[in-house]
Amino acid sequence: MRPAGGAPRVVILGGGFGGLYAARALRRAPVRVTLVDRRNHHVFQPLLYQVATAALNPSDIAVPIRHILRRQANAEVILGEASAVDVGARKVILADGEVPYDYLIVATGAAHSYFGHDDWARFAPGLKTIEDALDIRRRILLAFEAAEREIDPDRRAAWLTFVIVGGGPTGVELAGAVAEIARRILREDFRHIDPGSASVFLVEAAPRVLQAFDEALAQRAAQALRGLGVEVLTGAPVSAIDATGVSIGDRRIPARLVLWAAGVAASPLARSLGVPLDRAGRVAVTPDLTLPGHPEVFVIGDLAALRQDGRPVPGVAPAAKQMGRHAARNILRAVRGLPYLSFHYRDAGSLATIGRAAAVAEFGRVKLWGLPAWLAWLVIHIYFLIGFRNRMLVILQWAWLYLRYESGARLITGDIDSLLNRDTSSRR
């Protein structure tokens, strides 16, 4: 449908931080906003690893996009998947329709990249969506179940070995959370295995973990991980992943569970925009965040490649939010006949949590670690969680988790048999 007339139609693809903040920034603008997402919910990505590790429920960190925008009269939400953008005809192609636009904001984000080894995806799932998180949760919990029934010691050890590939914040947080599950939360649950005997490896190709952080902080994080029993392997590029383990050069780690937190690749939608992409599939945008030659098309968030002061703007939530607001501001200026402004990224700092009362944080020159960093992490994440209801529920569940080491979302749902690869020869 063509807009009936009057207000220009702004179409936003993607309901992540970038798309959502753009939509909200347009709430009083004389435009009609259509937000398209293939999921009905916005996900608070920074806490997704807590769903994957059974600490929180999906709905604690995910809110229906319609609900967030329910009182924004100029906005509508379409559940649908954009397959391409026709920039010449100014319309978005969905699997089941077309949506014309006057302004377009592309904010479809990134997926995993296995650096050319797409066959690893089957053995080493990554963490981007609620479905990914539930799949990882199922795999972690099933590994302990399988170990409990396994009699052969080598096979049992392989079920109790967890390898996390990638030493960025997600990898560090996953490794810490998996170690805490094994050492504390499941402590009393089994009769034939000691969950605390599980091995957790964090494998990073670069010389150190948390490369975006100050080096001394990164070392403190690695120390805290070792304190939780995580083996941190740096300068260790993975050369093979299959159903039975991980190879790092000559070294072989037999493991039934491998998680991927190493690489991201921009959403394939970028290819249809008709502009050159960088190696990770991202769109090199102009300083005003638009597509070169198409001032009506904005690209923001993880999908946008932009250098500023000689450094790339990082693919983090605060950058996506700032870009979303900036794209909205520029559209508003265009509607009023004013020229676009250039985007300036303000570094909001970096945070990574390792476990109960342990984290590292960097806000400009202020560096925190241990309990103070963890408290900063706690306050910031609760503050930014969308919805007061979610905040209360998350606080309550964290209280249980951190005070009593009880996590509540330890459910194995969905398909079990295909993961267990059942072999009856050495079963209890």
Place this chain on the structure above:
Amino acid sequence: MRPAGGAPRVVILGGGFGGLYAARALRRAPVRVTLVDRRNHHVFQPLLYQVATAALNPSDIAVPIRHILRRQANAEVILGEASAVDVGARKVILADGEVPYDYLIVATGAAHSYFGHDDWARFAPGLKTIEDALDIRRRILLAFEAAEREIDPDRRAAWLTFVIVGGGPTGVELAGAVAEIARRILREDFRHIDPGSASVFLVEAAPRVLQAFDEALAQRAAQALRGLGVEVLTGAPVSAIDATGVSIGDRRIPARLVLWAAGVAASPLARSLGVPLDRAGRVAVTPDLTLPGHPEVFVIGDLAALRQDGRPVPGVAPAAKQMGRHAARNILRAVRGLPYLSFHYRDAGSLATIGRAAAVAEFGRVKLWGLPAWLAWLVIHIYFLIGFRNRMLVILQWAWLYLRYESGARLITGDIDSLLNRDTSSRR
């Protein structure tokens, strides 16, 4: 593995109310307990409809069985599916192993029965597991999404028509909850449809709903449902269900969503016990709850057919709990060389909730309806919820739901496309 010697091994199949209460009742008994379930969690079935209608999270009403039994030193839990019982050899056959027993308690419950119309299952899912509840939640929420994008008025009306088949407590509760979602919770979320215009039908073949209840109470429940906008059709046996709707004799109701709350059939495991089964596939047990001719095999809960005082013991949670405790008591007596006692069912009353501040309840001669019945429902369900943590979370979410009409678990997860059956001809 054979028991190492000494204590007799009690194997319990199924971690529902019957199996779990049996295991707990054996906590101080000189036996070794092995509980086998194909899921890692116990489900608080009476609130499952609230997960299906997005009011609660799966983990609010489901707790890992291991966690419940973690401090019971004489109990172990096996994640596995029993495919048969070899009563002669006294062992349970799993998909991936065998478990020998000295005493067996079969408590595998019931699944849906489509009364010979198994082809209806595809179009009218039932509600027994967490996975069922998540599937129904996805279908309900997707129906509104599809209606929002549909331009053709007839097709849109079909997306906004919900038929619940079966007027027992589950059907009544589902119909009330679906009506509340449409009328209240989604009220502001859409731009092209009015969710309040949705049609909800409750279809029952018998002359009235809630047949286990007093007739006057059942009429009050039907009235309360009509007050929520539910069309209650009684004396209306369904003759056909397909992808486009439901037929009741000559009447056709075009509907894209049909839910099944009509019939249950005992778990197929019963067939391997080598005894005659009743029409619903249940095992006619002796008054001491054992298999005729096999005093070491108990059958309890929904799987057991037992008449008492001329009436069948109903397939409800309190009956399963009482049977579980009784089977445990009889095993303890046998270990001590004492004879078995007969089981006596104590009717704990009946409850069904219709929506906010509306329910019907029957405790012997005490009959309640409206707000008092609803408060009784609230207190009883919170009291019986396993785990203090869950109780707190449920109370908090109910406060939001009933005070602010905001439900938090409105996430569409998993496969979307196969449900939408996408037809692009009349899409917005």
